[in-house]
Amino acid sequence: MSYQVLARKWRSRTFKELVGQAHVLQALVNALDNDRLHHAYLFTGTRGVGKTSIARILAKCLNCEQGVSSNPCGVCSACKEIDEGRFVDLIEVDAASRTRLEDTKELLDNVQYAPTRGRFKVYLIDEVHMLSTHSFNALLKTLEEPPPHIKFLLATTDPHKLPITILSRCLQFSLKNMQPEKVVEHLQHVLDSEKVAYEVPALWQLGRAADGSMRDALSLTDQAIAYCGDKLTSQAVTAMLGTIDQDQVYRVLDALVAGQADAVLDAVGELAEHSPDYVAVLGDMLSALHRIALAQAVPDVVDNSQGDRERILDLAGKVTAEDVQLYYQTGMIGRRDLPLAPDPRAGFEMVLLRMLAFRPDGVPAAPQQALPGGGSADGARRESQSAPATSSTEAHSEPEEPEPRQPEAQPPAPEPAVLQPAAPQPEPEPPAPQQPSEMLPPPWDEAPPLDAYESQPVAEPVREPMPEPVRNVMPESVPAPEPAPAAAPVMDTPVAETVVEVAAAPEPANDAPKIPLGQLQTEDWIPLSQQLGMGGVTGAIVSHCELVSCGGGKLLLRLDGEHDTLYNDNHRQRIQAALKTYFGEEIALDVETGTIATETPAAWRERRRLERLAAARQSFLTDDRVQAIVNAFSGRVLEQTIEPVGS
Structure with a gap:
């Protein structure tokens, strides 16, 4: 017997054998079991997801000699002939080769005749979007009101090209792409039945390469069996597909997460031995970084559709979310600019080094390059900056007294700098709070002469702790202005907005005694x-x-x-x-x-916040000193800038 390819040998013959598409099967099974059958069905989806297989199974369900049901017997003559493609009442039409109006008219001329053997005459039109406009128009009336013994099963990979008049006359079912998990599971069943040895990572590569198509997965498996011989190995499948091993991508990511530039370059060197497409490698890295970000945000979202869930979760625990976002954005920009690089590998390495260089902590290790005189570059640079240049004669002489530094003119400050002698002094007591008048800088004529500084050794100025700011207190030395008349005009000069903080009592500490379970209310x-x-x-x-x-x-x-x-x-x-x-x-x-x-903790906190805000604003607006300033300068208070101070 001649060899039959896996895609045809393992085509589903019942709804139970069909992989995936549960949302379509549920509707069809219920319709068949409850005798609620439509006259026209439209199955849409990409190649190899089961459109034609579902249509043939539905034709068997309709014409099985045991009766209409969702479980055809598979042993009667009608079921066998449909499986073998020679049932006279199942008319399969390839719309891609019969697009003319004359072909459609010839097809419709036989609609009026009753089925020869079966219960229904089923028209299976594949790639129906290829029909011409005139063919669609000729099909409309028959498709809307066919004879009771006619069923139309339409299949297409591009439903957007169908006229809306055709779509409105059919029950449309959109078939989903096959997830790699389901593809790998089905391939394991097929290879176990075919007595072919395999490695699971090799099946994951085939599942990803199939890109959602079960037929493509079975065709690639046929090719892999011919290439590998007795056993499907991961290395052989990688060589056959011309792709790179996913483990190599994760080795680059592991080195990147560890922040080791040398390990990153070593991983790229191993990768370069396989002459990869570096744009595709960056794409795989971005896909992995996306899954890592999902794992950090919502771990339950990460599935095993790529066969790497455990590795993704492990990386998610080793890298910060900020680094993941940085790597992803850098990789996106690098992937766009990679075709401009003079060498693809050099461009790929620069993208990875850029990821390391722009980490928040800086480069993973400072460059250490030995200079001709010995020592590292950083050490020589520090010594040249810190050590003064001396001659051989001066090296044995007494060091000279450094010239005293002249104090630089500083703008007036709330507290003048106090120079302390170099000798150790006992720790001064904390200064008492100063009045506003004491905080003013001294007049220039009362400042100490410059000779006073020259008589003491030069030391770094030590600033005493600044006193707590006095809020909403008018200086005693400045008399309060006389209140202006109430009808004073408001100045047109724009008023600068300043956020005014009003002290408020902090929330009580959360040190309440524990509440016994039996007394919990x-x-x-x-x-x-x-x-x-x-x-x-x-x-x-x-x-x-x-x-x-x-x-x-x-x-x-x-x-x-x-x-x-x-x-x-x-x-x-x-x-x-x-x-x-x-x-x-x-x-x-x-x-x-x-x-x-009742009131939730969140509602309680929001109510307390609003109460404190209202109290702070009321306290500020009713303050006599604030009113005096407003009246004196014809100002106004911006209430939205008043915020309470405290937790």
Whole structure:
């Protein structure tokens, strides 16, 4: 018997054998079992996802001698003839080769006749978008109101080219691309049945190369069996596909995350031995960085569609989120500019070195290059800057007294610099708070003469601690201005906006005693949530919950329905663990979503913030000194710039 390729030998013959497309199968199975059949079906999707296979299975379901059902027997003459492609009442039409109007008319002339053997006459039109406009127009009326014994099954890879009049007359099913996980799982089943040995990484390479097409995956598997011989190995499949091993990409990423420039260049050297497409390598790196960023944000989102979930999670724990974003952006720009590089490998290496150079901590290691005189470049540079140039004669003489430095003219400051002698002095006591008049700089005629500085050894100026700023206090030496008449005109000069901080009492420290579980009440949830000290997304979820009930070691929380987008069971487990640690006993926690009836911790904090803000603004606006300044200068107070001071 002649050899049959895997793509034809393993074509699905029942709905149970079909891989993926569960959303399409559910609709078809229910329609067949409940006898709610439409007269025209349109299956869309890319190549190799099962459009024609589903249409043939549906034709078997309609014409099986055991009756119409979603499980054809597969042994009757109708089922066998459909599988073998010789059933007289299944008319398969290749629209790409029969695009003319005359072909469509010839096809429709036979619609009026009853089926020869089967229950229905099924027209399977493949690549229906290739029909001409006149052919579509001729098909419209028959497609809308066909005889009861006619079923139309249309398949296309480009539904956008179909007229809207055709789309409105069909039930449309969009088939999805095959995920690499499903492709690898199916390939394992096929190769086990074919008694062919394989390595799982080799199947992952075939699954990714198939790009969502199961037929392409089976065709590539046929090619790999012919290339590899007895066993499909990862190395042989890589050579056959002309791609690079994914492990080499991760070796570059491991060196990049570790910040080791030498390891990065070594990994690139190993990569260069296979003459890779460096643009494609950068694309693989960007894809991995994207999955690392997803793992850091929401670990549950990362699937094993690329066969590297464990490695992605491992890298996500070693690199910061800021570095991931930096690497991704640098790689995107480098991929765009890589064709401009004089050498692809040099351009790729420069992209990786740029990632290291622009890390927040700087380059991973300072360049160390030995100079002719010995020592490193940095050390020689530091010695040349710090050591004064001396001759051989001066090296044995007494060092001269350094010339005293003349003080530079400084602008007036709130506190003049105090020069201390070089001899150690006892630590001075903290200065008493100074009055505003004492903070003013001394007049120039009262300043100490320059000779006073020359009589003392030169030392670095030591500034005493600045006193606490006095807020909203008028200097005693400056008399308060007389209040201006109430009807004074407002100046047209623009007023500079200055944020005014008003001191407010800080929130009490979170050192309240623990609340026993047996005495926990609904109103105790706000202080309890503060004592749990949870942050991040879980802390935000806790702050939008209210305590519904407590008893028998069980707690029921209600989460505000407007803030349940990021909630999942992982957050419930973290909250339960925190409560267990707090109470020191086992807690069964249940979280429901709904409408909040009491005040949540988040609402309590917002209310307290608004109350403190209103009190601070009222205190400032009613202050007599503020009113005096406003009246004296015809000013106005911008309330939105007043903020309370404190936590």
